[in-house]
Amino acid sequence: MPQSRILYRSLSKHADFDPSDLDILRTSLVNNVAQGITGFLVRAEAEFYQALQGETEALVNLIGRLSADERHSDIEILLFRNTDAPSPFESWAMSYDQFGFSNIGIAPSLPGTRTPISKEDSERIWNHMESVASADAAFGPAFAYARLPGETDLAYAKRLHLG
């Protein structure tokens, strides 16, 4: 089955680190395991960035559900391409982390506007998410809610009391 990668950004309806983020994480872990999707969900202040890899059909279905989710709005697909490469998120059905805008090399959006993101910016953000994922997996994350090295989906859900 053909695989794809997707990166999108959206505007959260809730403040940074709202409890609803953990509900999203809980649902993502359960559904993505069942559908063979791997990914990384990041908060940059009021915005979500989510990188996903899996079967194209499963990802298209997920985008349909995401579009109807009222916890965020203004979804902008930054990258969507076929791939034969293994997932850079390995065995993560999902991890949750926080970035500053300086980490992803773009200016924060001003109220009522959004910083435009070019194709090159999108590639850089994807690559940054890949390298943070591999550093987290090798050395451990700076943020307590991100995945620990070697941590299974189940152990992660238990540690964050999402079970």
Ligand SMILES: Cc1cc2nc3c(=O)[nH]c(=O)nc-3n(C[C@H](O)[C@H](O)[C@H](O)COP(=O)(O)O)c2cc1C
């Ligand atoms: C920012 C964000 C990221 C999400 N990521 C996922 C995900 O990776 N997998 C997933 O199944 N649902 C994810 N969801 C939740 C879906 O939007 C949806 O609520 C969930 O899949 C259940 O859909 P259903 O109620 O139609 O079954 C996310 C929601 C938000 C707001």
